[in-house]
Amino acid sequence: MKKLFTKxxxxxxxxxxxxxxxxxxxxxxxxxxxxxxxxxxIENVLPVDLSKYTVTLTKHSTMxxxxxxxxxxxxIDIVMDRVRYTLxxxxxxxxxxxxxxNNAVLSCHIYVDNGQVISDRPYSNLKDAVKCxxxxxxxxxKIDSSNMKAMLxxxxxxxxxxxxxxxxxxxxxxxxxxxxxQTSFEWVYTVNGADYxxxxxxxxxxxxxxxxxxxxxxxxGDTSVKISSEQAxxxxxxxxxxxxYEMPNDVTVSGFNINEDLTxxxxxxxxxxxxxxxxxxxxxxxxxxxxxxxVKGFTIIVWANSGELYSCxxxxxxxxxxxxxxxxxxxxxxxxxxxxxxxSSPDMPFAVGIAVAVIGLATASVVIIKKRKK
Amino acid sequence: MNFEAKIQTKTIKALLLGLLVFSTVSLISVxxxxxxxxxxxxxxxxxxxxxxxxxxxxxxxxTCTYIRGMLxxxxxxxxxxxxxxxxTVSAYCSILSTLDNSGIIDEIVVFSKGHRGYPFLxxxxxxxxxxSLLDHYGSALLDDPHIYDRTSSKNTFTFIWHxxxxxxxxxxxxxxxxxxxxMPYCWTHNEDLDxxxxxxxxxxxxxxxxxxxxxxxxxxxxxxxxxxxxxWYYMCDGEDVEGALNEIAxxxxxxxxxxxxxxxxxxxxxxxxxGDKTMELPED
Numbered sequence: 001m002k003k004l005f006t007k008x009x010x011x012x013x014x015x016x017x018x019x020x021x022x023x024x025x026x027x028x029x030x031x032x033x034x035x036x037x038x039x040x041x042i043e044n045v046l047p048v049d050l051s052k053y054t055v056t057l058t059k060h061s062t063m064x065x066x067x068x069x070x071x072x073x074x075x076i077d078i079v080m081d082r083v084r085y086t087l088x089x090x091x092x093x094x095x096x097x098x099x100x101x102n103n104a105v106l107s108c109h110i111y112v113d114n115g116q117v118i119s120d121r122p123y124s125n126l127k128d129a130v131k132c133x134x135x136x137x138x139x140x141x142k143i144d145s146s147n148m149k150a151m152l153x154x155x156x157x158x159x160x161x162x163x164x165x166x167x168x169x170x171x172x173x174x175x176x177x178x179x180x181x182q183t184s185f186e187w188v189y190t191v192n193g194a195d196y197x198x199x200x201x202x203x204x205x206x207x208x209x210x211x212x213x214x215x216x217x218x219x220x221g222d223t224s225v226k227i228s229s230e231q232a233x234x235x236x237x238x239x240x241x242x243x244x245y246e247m248p249n250d251v252t253v254s255g256f257n258i259n260e261d262l263t264x265x266x267x268x269x270x271x272x273x274x275x276x277x278x279x280x281x282x283x284x285x286x287x288x289x290x291x292x293x294x295v296k297g298f299t300i301i302v303w304a305n306s307g308e309l310y311s312c313x314x315x316x317x318x319x320x321x322x323x324x325x326x327x328x329x330x331x332x333x334x335x336x337x338x339x340x341x342x343x344s345s346p347d348m349p350f351a352v353g354i355a356v357a358v359i360g361l362a363t364a365s366v367v368i369i370k371k372r373k374k
Numbered sequence: 375m376n377f378e379a380k381i382q383t384k385t386i387k388a389l390l391l392g393l394l395v396f397s398t399v400s401l402i403s404v405x406x407x408x409x410x411x412x413x414x415x416x417x418x419x420x421x422x423x424x425x426x427x428x429x430x431x432x433x434x435x436x437t438c439t440y441i442r443g444m445l446x447x448x449x450x451x452x453x454x455x456x457x458x459x460x461x462t463v464s465a466y467c468s469i470l471s472t473l474d475n476s477g478i479i480d481e482i483v484v485f486s487k488g489h490r491g492y493p494f495l496x497x498x499x500x501x502x503x504x505x506s507l508l509d510h511y512g513s514a515l516l517d518d519p520h521i522y523d524r525t526s527s528k529n530t531f532t533f534i535w536h537x538x539x540x541x542x543x544x545x546x547x548x549x550x551x552x553x554x555x556x557m558p559y560c561w562t563h564n565e566d567l568d569x570x571x572x573x574x575x576x577x578x579x580x581x582x583x584x585x586x587x588x589x590x591x592x593x594x595x596x597x598x599x600x601x602x603x604x605x606w607y608y609m610c611d612g613e614d615v616e617g618a619l620n621e622i623a624x625x626x627x628x629x630x631x632x633x634x635x636x637x638x639x640x641x642x643x644x645x646x647x648x649g650d651k652t653m654e655l656p657e658d
Contacts, residue, residue, distance in 0.1 A: 061611060067440055068433070068603055070595035080625070082611070097617060099624055107624045109617065109631065113652075175633050178570035182633050200630045210620065212630035246428035248421065270594030270628060293427035299591045313591045314427065317584035317643065318489050318537050 034081035034100040035060060041105050042085060042096060044140040047133060047208055049118045052089045059084035072311045074273050080106070091115045102275060104216035110208055117207055126157050126203060130185055133201060133208065143215060148187045148199070157183055167191060180204050189215070191223040194267045194279040194304070221276040225304040229265040232281035235307055236300040240285065243312050245293065253292050262286035262297075267304060279304040284315065294318055409480035411658045412473040413445040414454040416486035418461040418510045425489055426587070433588045434487055437599040441485055444610045449658045451479060461488075462509045463520065470524035481656040482528050484561070487535040487588070487602070494552065503546070503555040507536050517546070517560040518553035525561050531655060532561045532578045535602060539580030540646035543567070558648045567648040577615050577653040582644040590643075593636075596626040601637070609655050616651035 035057060042055060060083050066076040081100040086093065092115025099106040110117075123129040131149050138145040151163060151170045163170045169190045175182040186200040197215040201208065227235070237258065244254035264284045269277040281304055286297035294316045301310040417438040419431050426434070435457060446453040454473065456465040473482045486507060493514040494501035506514035507521075515521060534557050542556025547565035554560050558567060558578045567576060586592075588599035601622055608618035619632035629635035637645045 059612060063607075066600065066603065068437060068599050071591050071597050072595065074595070076595060076600075078625075082621075097613075097621075099621070107630065109620050111617070173634075177633065177638075178568075180570075180633065182631075184630070184634055200634075202630050202634065210630040212624060212628075214628070248424050248426075248428055248431065253427075268594075272595050292424065293430060294425045294587060295427065313597070314429075314587070314589055316427070316430065316587035316590050318425065318587055 033103055034083050034098075037100055037103065037105050038083045038085070038098040038108075041098065041108060041140060042087075045133070045136050045211075046096065046110070047120050047123075047129065047136075048087065048094070049120050050087075052091070052118045053087040053094070054089070056086045056088070057083070058086045058095075070273060071313050072273075076273070089115075089118060091118055102217045104213075106214060106217050107210065107212040109210045112207075126183060126206065127152055127155070129203070129208070130157075130201065137199075137211075137213075141213070141216070145199075151187070152185075157185075164190065169195070181206075182209070189220070191220075192225045192267075192279065194223065194225065194269050196220050196223075196269050196277050217275065218271060219276050221278040222305050223279060225267065225279055227281065227302065227304050227307045229267075229281065231307065232265055232283050232302040232304070233263055233285075235302050235309060236283040236285055236298075236312075239300065239309050239312065240298070243298070245295070245314060247292050251292070253295070256291065256298075257288045258285050258297075259288045272301075272310065280310060286315070409656055409658070410451045410478050411449045411481045411483060411656045412452045412454070412476060412479040413449045413483040414456075414469050414473060414485075415442040415445060416455070416461055416466060416469075416484070416488070416507075417457045418486075418488040418508060419458045420489050420508050420512055421459065421510050422512055427589065430587050430589045433597075433599050437588055437603050438485075438487060440603055441606045444606050445483065445485075448610050448655065449483070451658055452476075459510050462511065463513045463515045466507070466509065466515045467520055467524055470521070474524055474526055474528060480528060481530045482525075483531040483655060484529065485533045485535070485606070490536040490538055499551075501550065501552060503542060503550050504552055505538060505542070505556065507534070517555050517557060521557070522554050522560040522563070525563065527563050527576075529561050529563070530576050531653065533605070534561070534578075534580045535585050537581060537585045538583060539585070540578075540582050540644075540648065541580075543648055562649070564649070570647050570651050571649055572652055574650045575653055577647060577649040577651075579615070579645060579647050582640070582646050584643055586643040593627050598643075601626060612654065614652045614654045615647055619645075619647075619651075 043050065060081065063080045063082065065078060070076050083098040083100060085096045087096065093113040094117065095111040095113055097109045123132065131152060134145045134149045147165065147168055151165060151168065155161060155163065155170070155172060157172055158174065160174055161172045167190055169188045171186045171188065173184045182202055182204045184200060184202040186198050188198040189196045197218055197220065199213040199215060202210045240256055240258070244252050246252055263286065266282045267279055268282050269279050271277060281302040283300040283302060284297060285300065287295065290296050293314065295314045296317060297315040298312055299315055300312045302308070303310060415438055417434055419426060419434060438457065442453060442455045454469045456469060473479055489508045491506045491508045491514050492502055493506045493516055494504050504517055506516050509515060539557040543558035544565055546554055546556030547559040557580055559565060562576055562578050564576050567574065567578065586598040588597060588602065590598050592598050592601055604622050604625065605618050608621045613621065616632070619637065623629040623632045623635035623637065627635040627637070632638050
């Protein structure tokens with residue numbers, strides 16, 4: 001009887017654990033560094049009166065790579081923590097989302113779910129708010145931001161502008177769309193005409209909405225630009241006769257005619273499977289007509305220091321303009337018999353499966369006990 | 375039976391009874407606190423006179439398989455899909471009808487990736503109001519009657535990754551000689567959606583002008599397959615539309631938010647939301 005009792009208890013325990021997992025499929029990462037980083041940001045940078053809010057951690061998950069490879073076929077192994085806090089007060093509820101990468105806060109978004117933000121102090125104007133934010137942010141990051149603050153002097157924040165002092169470029173931009181007035185300030189580290197790391201803050205309708213700072217996430221590698229824009233185009237054009245792509249039924253498309261008047265180049269440093277930023281030419285070659293596969297041209301990456309070609313991918317925009325008036329026969333309403341079982345499968349509710357298992361197990365146990373009693 | 379055995383038997387009975395009660399309560403709390411949600415993923419991968427490269431066909435199937443998996447994990451009530459040669463006008467219509475007429479499903483989530491057509495540019499009349507979604511064989515799934523007649527206000531979350539699917543709204547909410555037109559109204563049956571609005575609990579996402587093929591490079595190592603994948607990843611991880619778009623702007627485009635990034639600005643491709651940016655995926 002004791003053995004039976006032990007067996008049933010073990011089965012019950014397994015079922016209970018399984019059932020609980022099925023009911024609450026929520027996991028949280030155990031890493032506390034990201035929480036410390038983000039809580040520090042809330043306490044030291046966020047321009048809200050924290051004495052009026054209750055701060056609650058409401059999400060912490062980790063994205064560890066993507067299952068879909070990058071443009072070059074290499075896996076994307078980016079690791080990023082996502083942390084969310086809810087700030088509750090009698091007057092408003094805020095949601096604050098963070099991305100943390102390489103043990104540094106990469107970005108922060110502040111959403112007002114209801115009410116008005118209770119500010120940490122009154123600000124005389126937007127420029128005042130940005131300067132105060134920079135001061136607090138400098139203390140938090142321990143990265144000197146005094147030059148950034150100084151660059152705001154004599155800037156009309158209502159107008160788009162670009163101002164460069166040394167290697168720092170300040171870009172002020174305004175967007176008025178969807179009833180949202182957004183003013184953004186971006187301080188970019190610039191070398192040899194290429195933009196590297198930056199700090200960007202955006203205010204929507206006068207309040208801080210987003211902050212993105214990749215200075216602590218990325219390092220800067222070789223900044224030399226030994227290849228000119230024209231040379232990069234030449235390298236791309238010379239590569240093109242060797243390039244082809246496949247269509248269904250083993251058809252290969254090659255031999256492209258480029259409309260050189262449409263060619264563009266841009267010197268960029270967007271990360272390519274590395275946290276080290278290096279400059280490359282982003283060359284866009286457009287075809288003289290749309291080729292099979294809706295291919296209208298190619299984006300070609302050429303390293304600016306070596307001239308080595310990194311990748312070539314298709315510029316392809318969907319769309320087909322056909323008169324299909326011969327296929328307009330209306331179908332019978334709700335004709336589910338046309339569903340193919342191989343391709344259309346409503347998934348069995350997981351919880352129902354668990355319930356059936358539990359009830360079956362319980363019934364079987366009762367039957368066993370009754371038999372033993374006899 | 376001795377006294378000890380009787381006690382053990384009673385204990386087991388009590389445990390079993392407790393378990394049954396617990397399981398029942400768990401099921402009730404899991405499945406009835408909110409609406410039943412059905413979802414569908416369509417990928418025609420239009421094959422004849424092919425507008426898609428081999429890489430595009432493979433990448434689209436891989437990406438949509440992941441999206442289907444995410445939705446199936448979230449929606450136990452039912453996730454339908456039709457890929458490749460199974461994705462015909464008939465399959466579209468059947469799945470949409472099944473979801474709309476199920477009798478138990480309160481909200482419907484749909485993602486479709488493919489191409490659009492203009493079905494009425496020739497005989498018997500010329501009409502460029504109406505657009506269609508092309509199935510695997512190039513046949514037209516019409517905005518009205520095919521889609522409109524098989525959808526309703528239950529279609530609260532729709533993302534149609536075909537060209538020009540964010541256009542012809544709100545004007546398409548007024549019938550012309552053929553019927554209602556454009557994708558936003560025909561999918562949602564809602565004539566009050568704001569562009570990138572803040573309320574209403576309905577979201578329709580589509581493209582202004584051309585929709586990017588998944589193989590098209592978005593920025594750096596990222597292409598638009600990643601944009602589609604990450605959108606559903608973030609939505610299924612509890613973000614609202616605004617949050618998901620901001621996360622994509624951050625991770626893929628290196629911008630601080632959606633309004634700052636190329637997704638929201640012309641020249642094309644421009645992704646546009648009609649409806650509620652604060653909307654999360656409905657809970658099953």
